[in-house]
Amino acid sequence: DQQVKQNSPSLSVQEGRISILNCDYTNSMFDYFLWYKKYPAEGPTFLISISSIKDKNEDGRFTVFLNKSAKHLSLHIVPSQPGDSAVYFCAAANTGNQFYFGTGTSLTVIP
Amino acid sequence: DTAVSQTPKYLVTQMGNDKSIKCEQNLGHDTMYWYKQDSKKFLKIMFSYNNKELIINETVPNRFSPKSPDKAHLNLHINSLELGDSAVYFCASSRRLSVETQYFGPGTRLLVL
Numbered sequence: 001d002q003q004v005k006q007n008s009p010s011l012s013v014q015e016g017r018i019s020i021l022n023c024d025y026t027n028s029m030f031d032y033f034l035w036y037k038k039y040p041a042e043g044p045t046f047l048i049s050i051s052s053i054k055d056k057n058e059d060g061r062f063t064v065f066l067n068k069s070a071k072h073l074s075l076h077i078v079p080s081q082p083g084d085s086a087v088y089f090c091a092a093a094n095t096g097n098q099f100y101f102g103t104g105t106s107l108t109v110i111p
Numbered sequence: 112d113t114a115v116s117q118t119p120k121y122l123v124t125q126m127g128n129d130k131s132i133k134c135e136q137n138l139g140h141d142t143m144y145w146y147k148q149d150s151k152k153f154l155k156i157m158f159s160y161n162n163k164e165l166i167i168n169e170t171v172p173n174r175f176s177p178k179s180p181d182k183a184h185l186n187l188h189i190n191s192l193e194l195g196d197s198a199v200y201f202c203a204s205s206r207r208l209s210v211e212t213q214y215f216g217p218g219t220r221l222l223v224l
Contacts, residue, residue, distance in 0.1 A: 002153070019115045029123050034212060036215075037187060041217070041218070042218070043115070043201050043203075043215035043216050043217045043218050044154070044201070046213070046214065049212060071130070073135075087152075089154065098156060098159075098167060099133050099144075099213060100156075101153070101154035101155070103151060103152050103153050104152050
């Protein structure tokens, strides 16, 4: 039972444009959401998070939007850079810090 | 100065063998975790340890057993390895067992032949 879904396995974006990665979840008890970035042969690296009491969190080029009614969150990267090319995992957690990960979206930023 | 480290990075072994993967964190975190990433790239939690006590034990076979000699270490022992155990195993840690960001190790790539 996959509680967090990333329906786009891959995304290609031109350098300088906006990258939008999407994530859907099913459990309304999740109260913390995160995005992780993963390069080949490395572990996931924390990128940005958002609490369920907010609908937007921004950190430099990265912004996460949360729509609780739709059980949907998205990660915006603008402007996209070639170094952003990686696999991005969405994760959701409840108060027990039990994380559920999506299957990832592979982002390719084309120079 | 690696925050979360795992050894070995690669592990190739025969079916039926027993193997261990070690994990260490130098972040002073209270909670550590083991995840399995399968062939479909799905990251699924296996265990978490908080102050040397097992908190979460997902429905993994009892051939898998976490061992924590101290707060900074959480090792994963696997007995009687099976082909389906081939995966990438990630260790992670967080400050405490509440809603907290988890920091991951580089992964151990296990291949069972």
